[in-house]
Amino acid sequence: MDKRQIVRGFAGLARVLLLILGVSFAAFFLLAVSPIDPLQSNVGQAALGSMSQEQIDKLREYWGMNTPMAVRFWNWAWDFIRGDMGVSLLYRRPVAEVLLEKTANSLWMMAAAWVLSGVIGFALGVWAGANRGKWQDKLVTGYSLLMASTPAFFLALVLLMVFSVWLKVLPVGFAVPVGTAAADVTLADRLVHGILPAAALSLTGISNIALQTREKMAEVMESDYVLFAQARGEKKWTMIRRHGLRNIALPAMTLQFASVSEIFGGSVLVEQVFSYPGLGQAAVDAGLGSDVPLLLGITVVSAVIVFGGNALADFLYGIIDPRIRKGRERGR
Amino acid sequence: MEKQILLQVEGLSISFAQYTKGLRRRNLQVIRDLGLTVRSGEITAVVGSSGSGKSLLAHGILGLLPYNASMSGEILYKGQELTGRLLENVRGREIVLVPQSVSYLDPLMKVGNQVRKGRKTAGALERCRELLARYGLPPDTESRYPFELSGGMIRRVLISTALMEEPELVIADEPTPGLDLTAAKRVMGHFREIADEGTGVLLITHDLELALEVADRIAVFYAGTTLEEMEASAFQREETLLHPYSQALYRAMPQHGFQPLAGTQPYAGDSYEGCVFAPRCPYRGEECSIQEIPYREVRGRKVRCIRPELAEMSGSPGKMDRSPDAENLALTERGRMA
Known part of the structure; x- marks a missing residue:
């Protein structure tokens, strides 16, 4: 490691x-x-009405309503720096716990949605971009635009209606079956409960990735080097494989990592619909219940x-990317 | 003995469907009634100014026009119409393209892989190395990316791609822009070598002087069409040139007076009647702007002029008609050619 790398690391x-x-x-x-x-x-309003002023003051103290804002933030930040994320006011357990x-509940659901939307979106985008203007392109573009303009929670409701209410093949909600002891819950149970939320998340996630990949792919297919490949007798599939994928891989990768935030944001709504804990x-x-330590914990983790x-x-x-890598090597 | 005709293009027209203002469609004719021949072992140079549609000619012959283009006319390769199955079989094998710039190489693929078209056989590897060495490129060129090479090196890499096959016809699209004179001459020399090995070369260029050094035949390209096709030796004297524009080109060369021709070429889509060169022609007559001018045989060569004998008789440079408004046009022929 030389100096510049260290400086970059610190930055x-x-x-x-x-x-x-x-x-x-x-x-x-x-x-x-x-x-x-x-x-x-x-x-609750009713419970508050029947409490004595003393009790109410105690509660106000518990929710931190008597401490100035800056002090509260400072207290939280100082504890956080020392590794203590505080105690959740709603759950009455440490925030970390x-x-x-x-996270254990959400993670695989979000990961599945992330991978599925990435892989399917990429494949559809390549297919559409390579056939620009033809029916394949119109199909993918149409689907993507429709999905992009559908709110995730609405799609989740539709899925719920179709698969849980009408077809009755998938559970209505929650991460585990209702009325089963925690010890009896199998992995299969957890998987089945995650299918609909993951599907709702990835179905909407696909559109963005598919549209952007299509654009890139179409651009590559119209490039001079693909024209030259054609002039050299390369067949369409060879060109897509040799030049297309190579040149859209990098932008697709960036897009895929950037979509983490979208999946994260979408999961808030989707989990709400499926009562997925x-x-x-x-x-x-945490937001609606003013559970400051928990909300800040979640915010920091997602950031x-x-x-x-x-x-x-x-x-x-x-x-x-060789253009960046070699540039760096030479700059050294 | 006359060498065998490899490629014959006759009456080639290329036009684009274009949408102007809203949904009004118009046909933009870029190439009109173009004709030329390439013989085995010879270089035919298509010479015309930049931006006049010469690259389209190369793409058109190879059947690589964009979807909104339409092409008519006849392209014969070894006497057979070059379409469909035949085109697909020979494209990239017997007929190869040497494109004009680095943008025709995949920016993310190593040069060696591109020259070999992905083949990894011992034969391909060896052939690739041989070619790079033949064109004076260092052995490590193979493992470099296009952005790491200079313009001259790229040009030689592009020529190498053509010779990976055993081509019968090489179409070279503007192989010299951006090169200094020495490098440009060397590149032209490479094409001469290729032709001397028995391959036909169609050399598309804007540089008449360089073309004259290596080419066997010259096709004078003007506003999307060919005006005259002749032996390169005809350019040694003005009197042996039949078309007034060819003569103007002759006079515009530095060693023949550096004399520019007033006026500019019409752009693609500009409508005209009769002779495309008439507005700038010193010998034009009334009939020139009425009838369609055929590309006809005159004294063993093709010329698009109905009264070439006038041009032939005159021959002296001073007679060029220079109308006052033509003088005001800043863009001289020399300026556009360079």
Whole structure:
């Protein structure tokens, strides 16, 4: 490792820290100025009415309503830096523990949606781009535009109607069967419960990737070097394989990593529809219930995941694209 | 003995369907009634100014026009119509293209792989190395990417791609722009070598002087059509040139007075009647702007002029008609050719 690499590493680290600071403060600020009264939303109007002032004061203390905003943020940040993410006010368990559990539920569902939308979207995009203007192209473009303009939660509702209510082949919601002891839940149970949420997420995710890949592919197919390949007698499939895939692989990779954030955002809505106890739903609960430590925990974790995805794409780009890699080697 | 005719193009026209203003469609004619011949072991140079549709000619012969283009006319390869099955069989094998710039190489593929067209047989590897060496490219060129090579090296790589096959006809599209004179002359020399090995070469270029050094035949290209096709030796004297435009080209060469011809070429889509060159022709008569001018045989060569004998008789440069408004046109022929 030479000096420049170290400097670049530090710059990257500083960027992540700044990002986390900014994102967490923004989330905190929004929550603090939101009109939701934590007591009313968590305890309820009726219960509040029957409480003594002393009890109410205790609750106000618990939800941190007596401490100034800046101090609260500082307290949270200082603990966070020392590795303590705090205790969730809603779950009354350490935030780290809640996050772990929710992430375990969501992770494979989101990963499946991420991989599926990436692979299928890429394949459709290549197919459409290589046949630009023909029926294949119109089919893929039509599907993509339709899906892109359909909200994820609406699609989730439609899937729910079709597969759970009418066909009754898949469960209506939750991550595990209702009324089964935790010890009796099998892996198959978990998989079956994840199918619809993952499908809803990937069906919408496909459109974006397919459209962008199509555009790139069509561009490559109209390039001079594909014309030359044709002049040299290469067949269409050979050209797609030799030149097409090679030249759209890099942009597709960037897109795929950038789509992490979209999958993440989409999961919030989709989990809500399927009552799926994952990260997304926890985020909604934390937001509506003023659970500041939990919401900030989720915010930071998702920011790191999205940032990590983009950073990885950047990094891989530099390794794979010879124009960047060789440029760097020469610059040294 | 006359060498065998390899490629014969007659009455070739290429036009594009274009949408102007909203949904109004018009046909943009870029190449009109073009004719030329290429013989085995000879170089035919198509010479015309940049941006006049010469590259389209190359793509048209190879059947690689964009979807909105339509082509008519006759292209005969070894006496057979070059379409469909025959075209597919010979394209990239017997008929090869040497394209004009680095953009015709895949930016993300190593040069060696591209020259070999992906083949990895011992024979292909050896042939590739041989060719690179023959054109003075260092052995490590193979494992380099196009962006790492200079313009001159790219040009030689592109020529190597053509010789990976055993071509009968090489179509070279503008092989010299961006090269200094020495490099350009060397590239032209490579095509001469290829022709001397028995291959026919169709050399599309804007550089008349360079073309004259190596070519056997010259086809003068003007505004999407050919005006005259003759032996290159005819360009040694102005009197042996039949078409007034050929003579103007002669006079525009530095060693023959550097004299520009006033006016500009019509652009593709400009409509005209009669002779395309008439507006700039010193010998034009009334009939020139009325009738369609055929590409006809005059004294053993093809000329698109109905009164070539006038041009033949005159021969002196001073007689060029220079109308005052023509003088004002800034773009001289020399300027466009360069």
